[in-house]
Amino acid sequence: MPGQHCTKGIQKNINSSTPAALFTTSPPTAVELQPLMAQLDLSSSKDKSQEDGKKDVKNPNLQKAKNCFLKGVSYFSGDMEVFGKLMEKQFFLLQLLDWVLRGAAQVMFVNNPLSGLIIFAGLILQNYWWALNGFVGTLFATISALILQQSRGAIAAGLYGYNGILVGLLMAVFSKEGDWYWWLLLPNIFMSMMCPIVSSALASINSRWDLPVFTLPFNILVCLHMVATGHYNNHFPQVLIQPRSELPNITWAEIDLAKLFMSVPVGIGQVYGCDNPWTGGIFIISLFISSPITCAHAVLGSAVGMVSGLALAAPFGDIYFGLWGYNCVLACIAIGGMFYALTWQVHLLAITCAFFCAYLGSAIANIMSTFGLPACTWPFCLSALTFLLLTTGTNRIFKLPLAKVTYPEKNLVYFWKMKKQEKNEKAEKEKSEREEKQRAIVDEVILNEKEQLRLELEKEEGSEALDGEIYELRVEDGAPSEEHHAAEGKQIKHTNGDPADYV
């Protein structure tokens, strides 16, 4: 369903060799995974490429074409490193555009300008005014980070832009004045420019535990703006949000399965505040381009959120509207391969986190509604941070150092490499220990032989006259060793004097 729509927004960016099959929401297969794992030794990816492997042998031409195709894919999947390096030498405004697009995609932890472009296409499909506000937010957040001389690498990865796009979008979404209320751009720009300050401050705290700041700056700043102005404000009024005060009327017979199914893409769309299922579908595609694992966990998270909503007797309207999904989407992506290396245990942890996040989402929404506030992505931030702070005794749940986090596939490669290296080191250590032992034995044998020779010589010394030959043996033997020279000195002296003095 979303596959047929997405081509609109991205057709100009993708080279013609890419088949349509790439744009389905099918679970990640080895075809797309391999280019992202190019650095990986074949042995570890063998089990995944089993089927492909069989075909490969049959047809060398197909193999060649496939390699070509994979190389093509690698240029615009993952974090588009090659493209990023290319941009470094470009005109500043082009660079800035790259950063803004990456910032737009970083909301979903995707560092990919193509995904960012597709996401903007989805936003435009939803609402022009919102898309404009989102763009302004990203742009000014990035500019503010440049002014404050934040880390250039982080800016280039879009890490200062993603809070900006959310601030811009959500301030437009929750404004009671509706679309094209131009004054809104003023607080939008102010709040976007505050993003890097709040980000930097939070990073100072979170870095003590090697934790990311997630979308906390966005949550803080949007809640700040909304509650500072409120529903009853002459300049910037907000939509009215009130706590529930009566039993919702839920009749299970009334459930609409089509809408329930649609709530999965809608939940993904709600990460950017969009309720259009097509927009959600476009977002799924943009995720799939960069990282199929991310995409799979996004869909899974949205489904978990929907199920949780049903379990906790939420009004069907809220579930259809995707309000139960978006936090779980983000939490499931973050835990499922992004900040932990993906193993089966981590996959289960990600699902647990999504359930916990849904629960937390309901709780926070109820609390925030007392102040006329939406839940924003507080539930995601708090649940993901909780699960990232978890310490366990098992080495199957491996939290990546924050500096090493890229995208799930590359994280996996890092994890496997590290494991392999550990194994090698262990093996090498054992080997060197074994060798050490052998050498020690050999050394002992030699030492014994020398000692015997010396004893024999000494015996001869007693009976025979001293000659140069023996002396030379001594010098050869003892000279390189420093601690022997004092003794040597004595010996040397004695050789000139009375041999009988020799102890």
Next chain:
Amino acid sequence: MPGQHCTKGIQKNINSSTPAALFTTSPPTAVELQPLMAQLDLSSSKDKSQEDGKKDVKNPNLQKAKNCFLKGVSYFSGDMEVFGKLMEKQFFLLQLLDWVLRGAAQVMFVNNPLSGLIIFAGLILQNYWWALNGFVGTLFATISALILQQSRGAIAAGLYGYNGILVGLLMAVFSKEGDWYWWLLLPNIFMSMMCPIVSSALASINSRWDLPVFTLPFNILVCLHMVATGHYNNHFPQVLIQPRSELPNITWAEIDLAKLFMSVPVGIGQVYGCDNPWTGGIFIISLFISSPITCAHAVLGSAVGMVSGLALAAPFGDIYFGLWGYNCVLACIAIGGMFYALTWQVHLLAITCAFFCAYLGSAIANIMSTFGLPACTWPFCLSALTFLLLTTGTNRIFKLPLAKVTYPEKNLVYFWKMKKQEKNEKAEKEKSEREEKQRAIVDEVILNEKEQLRLELEKEEGSEALDGEIYELRVEDGAPSEEHHAAEGKQIKHTNGDPADYV
């Protein structure tokens, strides 16, 4: 009053030699204190065992019987270390039962399976359904900790169970559906299993300041469940809690002194959400078995809470119901000997903390009621953490390292030992310094003598011819010292050459 009741629940566990006097709520006397301080040198406990000491001298038989009795007491008081070690070799389910019982008692900082058993007896007396929920909570929290491979020592001490029992109990207490609503076990199990995750995450943060997590995971998870579902929910509705909106009608003439007195055990019972004074009495006994200091501070804390309630003009109903007591009970136990070594200063600090906690309890209850939530044990957690973060210049307020915390009596022994060791070290240091000085003087004298001898020899050298005797003295003197051999070399050379060259 509680003394006559408690024997019901625990009579099967206590060996017959234990006299009934043990089960009174009298303040801790030296009789019960001593077995817990067996490792202590007698000098420091002299002032406490003054009276006993006099009797001891009079009757050697009584002394022997008393020793026997004390040894018996030591087996089931304190943290029952011997029993814990015995259980390590047992069948897994028995071990799990031990952990669950310890978990139940750990709510009150008591690591004692017998206390846990008595507490479960008290819960059963209060309400079967609540007791079941508490048991399920403790069990699944412990199982979840095992799955997540948390520290086995902490699990065995019940440190992953106590949040579970509170989650289970309080979810049952605050459910509007009443008893035997079996569906409640589902969120109960889910939330209990989340306990170790939240505990572990909070411990990652708190450990930076060497602080415990207290009952924070319980507070977070129960509030989460209650506010996520709320009063108006079809599946899991909660009891209605609303903020006060009018002046309570307080006439001091109406005060019921009996109920006011009863509020002290009720306050202790409210730690587990129980309003039955008998249950509270049973809990007092369970505390007394493990640690009389803990028991005394629990009663003291509850009384302080009651007084604070009267001072702040709380409705009498709340005070009678123990709502002003339970946080103060926990805060007073935590500060009074558990995490600080008990001195008079710390005792006063514990009472101050209890007053502060009561104030905070009222504040948090008012804030939480806005969201339809009870205060849980937030006031205790926040006040105790504040008082544990306190740094002072006096060494009479000594915060134990978290890893050394056991129970107040053993903590005291640790504190006294440390003090004594410090004293000894200081004395030893002074002694060694004195000796060092003496040795230095002796060395100097010897050196001077040698120097004189040498000078004399040198004088002789100048006037007499060189003979082997003097040379040998030289070698004996200088050879072992490495830095002299260069000079030695010169000397050696010179002895062969012209003695006049000697510098």
Next chain:
Amino acid sequence: MPGQHCTKGIQKNINSSTPAALFTTSPPTAVELQPLMAQLDLSSSKDKSQEDGKKDVKNPNLQKAKNCFLKGVSYFSGDMEVFGKLMEKQFFLLQLLDWVLRGAAQVMFVNNPLSGLIIFAGLILQNYWWALNGFVGTLFATISALILQQSRGAIAAGLYGYNGILVGLLMAVFSKEGDWYWWLLLPNIFMSMMCPIVSSALASINSRWDLPVFTLPFNILVCLHMVATGHYNNHFPQVLIQPRSELPNITWAEIDLAKLFMSVPVGIGQVYGCDNPWTGGIFIISLFISSPITCAHAVLGSAVGMVSGLALAAPFGDIYFGLWGYNCVLACIAIGGMFYALTWQVHLLAITCAFFCAYLGSAIANIMSTFGLPACTWPFCLSALTFLLLTTGTNRIFKLPLAKVTYPEKNLVYFWKMKKQEKNEKAEKEKSEREEKQRAIVDEVILNEKEQLRLELEKEEGSEALDGEIYELRVEDGAPSEEHHAAEGKQIKHTNGDPADYV
């Protein structure tokens, strides 16, 4: 305007040589700045003292008089270090009074007993009862810190008193019972005495990031007292504060410019909860005495708050009442020169922080009103902490180590000194590197010469007989170097043996 009033309160403390001109609210000129920068090299303050410089040359007598005057000023401006040292030898009660006065001024980051005295004068002008409560609060907070054996230096600087004065004042301000309700002194004393405990606990946390605790203890404790008792309380009722529930009626035609202008001093007065513009004016003077930079930023912050209030469509009454100003005053002082060294970039940052603080103030006021609470100085604390946690790549935004913070002028001196020292060190390093290189070249030359000499000698050795002269050269050359003696040994031996053996 405030100038004519303030003399009442302080006339007894200032020596008669101080001209009335000092007590105007004019922007900081070099006259007052210079004594605070006495240690500064003249080159860096040249641009500031340009005008004065011209006059100085003209009249040597004036110059002398000015120096005298500046020295006089230095005795009671800044942190009055000389006075503080003088007090150390005084009677304890006098010392305590000094600490209490400094504590009163420390609310505005001013460590100056004279400022404190003027502030008390302003408070008495506002309300006798409030002033009394403030004094009791400061006194008991300081006494409590002494009992808890906190750092004597911090107590003497008033750092344990400023939360006390705010607790005392604001508890009186928000009490519904009105003035002279003597029972209020009980919770006042209790809460004041809790201040050092909460301060110490918060400092344990904040010190990890080298952050001050600001007025957080006051915020926590006053909110605690107010929400614990609430509006509906028989003993300690609070004034009723409710959230806004309808659109405020704002007609721009109704704006009163005089009141708007007055809101600037009123905003400064509101730091202590005072709405009297004269009181605000007196506070401005007290700031000016100690530090003109602080004073300027206070006025600037209050103005920024007023503008923000207009921008966010706040009811005019709130703006006139100074509710938009006081947080911005504190935030602007804290960032503008107090915890950062004042540069143009920091000045802009301070203004940004003031705007952010105003926004945050509105947000927090709306949230707190749900619980019947005022905003206190939470907005200031949170915004200032955020801006102090900021990390940037530029060295023009320099955060002073917490231990080095005094007052803006002295901070600047520290910053400039550090800069100069860095420069000198760099220059010296470069110089020493250059010298090192030259020395290396010289050494090489010498070494080459020696080597040549040696080679020549060796040649001679081969052809001529060995004589003492050469040998002595050897010993002089090689003896001091330890690593050569082994070779030396060999050499020595060889010189005695066969010269042909020499390798």
